[in-house]
Amino acid sequence: MSFDRRKFVKAASIAALGGVVSPPLKLFGGVVVDGQSAEAVPEAVSGCIGCECSPVAPPTNATRWAMVIDLKTCREHEDCTICMDACHKTHNVPDVDNPKEQMKWIWKEHFGHAFHEADHPYLEEHVKHSNALLMCNHCNNPPCVSVCPTNATFKREKDGLVMMDWHRCIGCRYCIAACPYGSRSFNYTEPKKYFAEKGIQIEPDFPTRTRGVVEKCTFCEERLARGLWPACVDACPHNALVFGDLDNPDDPVRCLLAKHFTIRRKPALGTEPEIYYIV
Amino acid sequence: MIEKALQGGKGYWTLIVILLAVIGVGVLAYLKQFSEGLTVTGLSRDVSWGLYIAQFTFLVGVAASAVMVVLPYYLHNYKMFGKLTILGEFLAIGACIMCMTFIFVDMGQPFRIGNVFLYPSPHSMMFWDTVVLFGYLLLNILISRVAMSSENKGVAPPKWIKPFIILSIPWAISIHTVTAFLYSGLAARPFWMTAVLAPRFLASAFASGPALLIILCLILKRFTKFDAGREPIQKLGVIVAYAMALNIFLILMEIFTAVYSGIPEHIDHFKYMFVGLQDxxxxxxxxxxxWMWTSSVLAVFSLSLLLVTKLRQNETILGIAAVAVFASLWIDKGMGMIVAGFTPNPTHVVVPYTPTLIESLITLAIWGMGALIVTILYKVALTLRKQVQRVPYRA
Known part of the structure; x- marks a missing residue:
């Protein structure tokens, strides 16, 4: 399966040319679909699009953000790094060569490493050799928040985002010890130096961090505040990432979760990770 | 009182100069770390705590172990430990300061450390650990200061200090319990997430701390006029024997649970320590x-010496056993415990950690600083005691 909106848009546009569907249609985050137009192109429609639930922009009143990642689609584009590049560019995440000090907000990990409990020697070949896209799970019950001795990392009341105050963080790295997903990175050295070294432009819209603090994916709270989708979601040309409000039964993420078998990383730990994977 | 630290023989000053040199080198190493960041250490995104935090963990145990002389003396009126209590308390002060320094040098943003108090977070075990450690340091400074000054005046310590002394006993247990809670509450790290971690920490502390005290007493006996007495040192030997036996027992419990259940994420850490694991x-x-095999051999060796009464009663053998206990437990807690908890990492990948030279020099300097503090405090205590010429009378 694939909830490839681009394919849909293409089909819809062709249909539109034929006068079947009327505009506006917008790219994801969203294709504005009314019931009629969706019905008009039944072949091309898949995933949540059939549910009339693909909003143009992220909801403003979400109470629990979550993401569904379609690893099936990801697998079709093995070497694709568009979402990762977009995220790291948007957030000035330095490109560090030393694997021990790498900064990762969103990255690919061997499937067996990411889902150790689901791994076995006779796993479906293409799954076995595939990679899973990982990032902060924005746990509903985040252990990193419990351990932080300064509340520099905290869960935002209104929508459950696990946030960081880089000005308060003392760099004790307790949160790294507590995170079961390896989602946190520590600035072992001055991050800005990597931009100079590699001639990469620093994005003026987002703060750079200082040496000695921990950082991680923020689910793009700064973009959400401006009514934009998270950078990775926005960038994915294959629509493999769907983001939305888990508390809203009509949201695309809920729709996808209702329609597909999904798994989460280490659910037994009770952290309630908010990233769901279609494998 | 402190001026007594400025009067000493050649040996004393040589020791002071050596320790200052070690500290000096470490300060330079720290300046490098301070200007370049923790990149100068062997730490990584996978093994994010190493030598510093491991030393901290080990030394909290040494600090807590003062209770092993304080408790028999004050609660059981075991007079024999009268001469030792001040040494135990001073050792606790030195160890507490070392612990705090190790935490400080491990911080990515050391100057923000005040944030722990500016934004208190009772849900964090690190917050509580800071609180209990500071409290314990203050308690020991207060108690030893009052006791010394009374002894100096040849009077009995004031009555009001007694509740503080009694409080220091459970407080000592609490510092190491809370330190164990730092680790044992983490679902992410199966190696640490064991209810037996706090008891194990206490057992190893009550072996390594008194073992260090035995070593210090034997050194003092050899190089100064201070003799703690045969009996109290022997008693410490018995305490070390029991605590070490308990510690080994608890480690075996851990190994049984991991190996017999065969759950990979539990057993893998032990494999990494004792046979190695593929990256x-x-x-x-x-x-x-x-290292881990050295620690194990030393543990069995020292316990064998300690368990045989005849051997233990020989002060040289007791000294050897004490050194072996201390070395074994230092490796176990000061190297194995923390690093093995991070290896393999949460994605089951092995990323090796080796401390760098800079990291080792800083570590050595903090040990040097602890040794300097303890040396000076012991010097003051023993000089005063010599002058007073009185059997120490406390409480």
Whole structure:
């Protein structure tokens, strides 16, 4: 399966040319679909699009953000790094060569490493050799928040985002010890130096961090505040990432979760990770 | 009182100068770390705590172990430990300061450390650990200061100090319990997430701390006029024997649970420590293996010496056993415990950690600083005691 909106848009546009569907249609985050137009192109429609639930922009009143990642689609584009590049560019995440000090907000990990409990020697070949896209799970019950001795990392009341105050963080790295997903990175050295070294432009819209603090994916709270989708979601040309409000039964993420078998990383730990994977 | 630290023989000053030199080198090393960041250490995104936090953990135990002389003396009126209590308390002060320094040098943003108090977070075990450690340091400074000054005046310590002394006993237990809670509450790290961690920490503390005290007493006896007495040192030997036996027992419990259940994420850490584990490229990583076996052999060796009464009663053999206990437990807690908890990492990948030279020099300097503090405090205590010429009378 694939909830490839681009394919849909293409089909819809062709249909539109034929006068079947009327505009506006917008790219994801969203294709504005009314019931009629969706019905008009039944072949091309898949995933949540059939549910009339693909909003143009992220909801403003979400109470629990979550993401569904379609690893099936990801697998079709093995070497694709568009979402990762977009995220790291948007957030000035330095490109560090030393694997021990790498900064990762969103990255690919061997499937067996990411889902150790689901791994076995006779796993479906293409799954076995595939990679899973990982990032902060924005746990509903985040252990990193419990351990932080300064509340520099905290869960935002209104929508459950696990946030960081880089000005308060003392760099004790307790949160790294507590995170079961390896989602946190520590600035072992001055991050800005990597931009100079590699001639990469620093994005003026987002703060750079200082040496000695921990950082991680923020689910793009700064973009959400401006009514934009998270950078990775926005960038994915294959629509493999769907983001939305888990508390809203009509949201695309809920729709996808209702329609597909999904798994989460280490659910037994009770952290309630908010990233769901279609494998 | 403190001026007594400025009067000493050649040996005393040589020791002071050596310790200051070690500290000086470490300060330079720290300046490098301070200007370049923790990149100068062997730490990584996978093993994010190493030598510093491990030393901290080990030394909290040494600090807590003062209770092993304080408790028999004050609660059981075991007079024999009268001469030792001040040494135990001073050792606790030195160890507490070392612990705090190790935490400080481990911080990515050391100057923000005040944030722990500016934004208190009772849900964090690190917050509580800071609170209990500071409290314990203050308690020991207060108690030893009052006791010394009364002794100096040849009067009995004031009555009001007694509740503080009694409080220091459970407080000592609490510092190491809370330190164990730092680790044992983490679902992410199965190696640490064991209810037996706090008891095990206490057992190893009550072996390593008194073992260090035995070593210090024997050194003092040899190089100064201070003799703690045969009996109290022997008694400490018995305490070390029991605590070490309990510690080994608890480690075996851990190994049984992991090995018999066979759950990979529990057993893998032990494999990494004792036989090695493959990294992502299939290369066997065995960097902890020789250390852990050394620790195990030393543990069995020292316990054998301690358990045989005849051997233990020989002060030289007791000294050897004390050194072996201390070395064994230092490796176990000061190297194995923390690093093995991070290896393999949460994605089951082995990333080896080796401390760098800079990191080792800073570590050595903090040990040097602790030794300097303890040396000066012991010097003051023993000089005063010599002058007073009185059997110490406390409480």
């Amino acid at each position: 992502a490229e299939g290369v066997m990583v065995t960097n902890l293996v020789p």
